[in-house]
Amino acid sequence: MPSPNAVLLLSFVLFSIGAAGVLVRRNVLVMLMSAELMLNAANIVLIAFARHSGTVAGQAFALLVMGFAAAEVAVGLALVVALYRKRDTVNADDLDLLKG
């Protein structure tokens, strides 16, 4: 059983890598994957605390988060495909229709 600090540290590192990916990369697909990574970092903490407290709530919510992540990916990838059809790009910098 790993110590709580190790779990929190790992989750923090994974979440930061995901946040950095969303902020730094300009490819919409990689940004979506980084968002998934952040959800997984949260899942690790949920499961670790479920393990510590011995209750089932954390594992149940981690399962629900997994389902929400799947729904998010389905809609996000459909948006990417529609975007590619309309604008012929997946680069976030090219999407400046709302820029004044």
Add this chain to the structure above:
Amino acid sequence: MDALLASIGKNLFLVFGLLACGGSLAMVGSRSAVHSVLGFLFAMLNVAGCFLSLGAEFLGMAQILVYAGGIVVLFLFVVMLVELSRAKNRDQSVFAGQARAVLPVVLAGIAALAVVVKDAAFGAASPQALVLRPGIAEGLDVARNNAQAVSRGLFADYLLPFEVLSVILLVALVGAVALAKSERV
């Protein structure tokens, strides 16, 4: 050698965690989107290993099924659809020449992992991984039947979020089809 393997087996969470960090760094840092998806797959499999080493066997397996089986394949489809025209001239010969060298390395890795994981996977179940309320834990060995324990907790206490999730998945399914279909048909 035995001491090294034993210490690795005791710290499986850290091993999987470091590998997950490496995979996610490869995901963020790689230039080609296909390599990004492969790094994402590696990171998700190692997160599943973290779940397993935290005593959530059902969730670890669900993670492998949902991510490696569903989401990564979906990402790969879209990457192939969107990025293929740009990456064609560059990525053609990346894997063809290396396949012969990669296979023994992968097999050796699997064998080493089997040796390391053997004790952790087939050893005694850890006590008190999960404690259910007395009312819903009747006639169930909670420490050994993680899937049944999670499902009893889920359907006893969290039925409403579960049903809401099913409605959201249905909406996402219909929405994804409506968004992605071409407008002429």
